[in-house]
Amino acid sequence: MKWQKYSLLMVMSLFLIMACGGEEQPDDKDIINPQVTVKPVSIPSFDAENAYNMVAKQVAFGPRLPNTKEHQATSKWLVEQFNLYGAKVIQQDFIAKRYDGVNLKSKNIIASFNTDNSDRILLCAHWDTRHVADHDPDKSRYNEPILGADDGGSGVGVLLEIARILGQDSSFKHGVDIVLFDSEDHGAPSGTQGGSESWCLGSQHWSKAPHVANYKAKFGILLDMVGSKSPRFTKEGTSMQYAPTVMNKVWDIASSLGYGAFFDPTTTSAITDDHYFVNTLIGIPTIDIINKDLSTQSNFGQHWHTHKDNMDVIGKGTLKAVGQVVLTVLYKED
Numbered sequence: 001m002k003w004q005k006y007s008l009l010m011v012m013s014l015f016l017i018m019a020c021g022g023e024e025q026p027d028d029k030d031i032i033n034p035q036v037t038v039k040p041v042s043i044p045s046f047d048a049e050n051a052y053n054m055v056a057k058q059v060a061f062g063p064r065l066p067n068t069k070e071h072q073a074t075s076k077w078l079v080e081q082f083n084l085y086g087a088k089v090i091q092q093d094f095i096a097k098r099y100d101g102v103n104l105k106s107k108n109i110i111a112s113f114n115t116d117n118s119d120r121i122l123l124c125a126h127w128d129t130r131h132v133a134d135h136d137p138d139k140s141r142y143n144e145p146i147l148g149a150d151d152g153g154s155g156v157g158v159l160l161e162i163a164r165i166l167g168q169d170s171s172f173k174h175g176v177d178i179v180l181f182d183s184e185d186h187g188a189p190s191g192t193q194g195g196s197e198s199w200c201l202g203s204q205h206w207s208k209a210p211h212v213a214n215y216k217a218k219f220g221i222l223l224d225m226v227g228s229k230s231p232r233f234t235k236e237g238t239s240m241q242y243a244p245t246v247m248n249k250v251w252d253i254a255s256s257l258g259y260g261a262f263f264d265p266t267t268t269s270a271i272t273d274d275h276y277f278v279n280t281l282i283g284i285p286t287i288d289i290i291n292k293d294l295s296t297q298s299n300f301g302q303h304w305h306t307h308k309d310n311m312d313v314i315g316k317g318t319l320k321a322v323g324q325v326v327l328t329v330l331y332k333e334d
């Protein structure tokens, strides 16, 4: 649905036509007073319950590490879900070299809507989870992979629910590509060799070799750690450097929807996340909606890269806020 201007008479006649079960047939001659306008906002409601269940489903598979059967089963399920929602799905298989030389059998999953429309918006998240709990206070569990309910699961859960909504709305015409990056979270632990380029291997691969040649999108939104209770999404520095207009637009929409308590307008330090490579390698202005908990040493919250990153940290109110904001951004572009 689009934002449209109707005269009062037009709205009344539309109501009468709809009440009679007829087709909407706007007619210019009905517009007698263009000053009297209303804006019917037909943005669907984002269902946080569904999104929550989608996060829980991922977590139920166990840690989603490349080279494991849990990873394979999760990717199969993700592809099935997107197919169910009517998306055009592309699986992009590649081998990513981890910082310690391990070859990761990786898969980016791309779900596209309205592929005939050249006006496109990119939405992304990472679907893999971290192989070590390098920030867990219990060092005896360092080598156990984490469940990643928030770190990975939450962004994917929100995007699956958005895909479900887009798939059932034939009036939505804008092009949307949902890209789930793999092998984001296998970077070198701090204090070891590797550096920032050892992270985000799926987005680096896709940005150099997108799923379609000469891929372009007006802008992109990355969701990373968007599920924890009482989050603080700030205007993160890399996003502000490469895509300030997008950032301001999204934060303004969040504020207008009453989610200002979660979407803090403070600019915070730049991070390297998947959006950095999308911005620098393929040139799509892309922001990162990411929780920045400045009260913790990591800035990413107490549960970040620990075994506490399970369903207990996920808040439906947060999923609702992020999902409704992103959905509103999409429908305002349509």
Ligand SMILES: [Zn+2]
Residues within 6 Å of the ligand: 130, 151, 185, 305
């Ligand atoms: Zn992570």
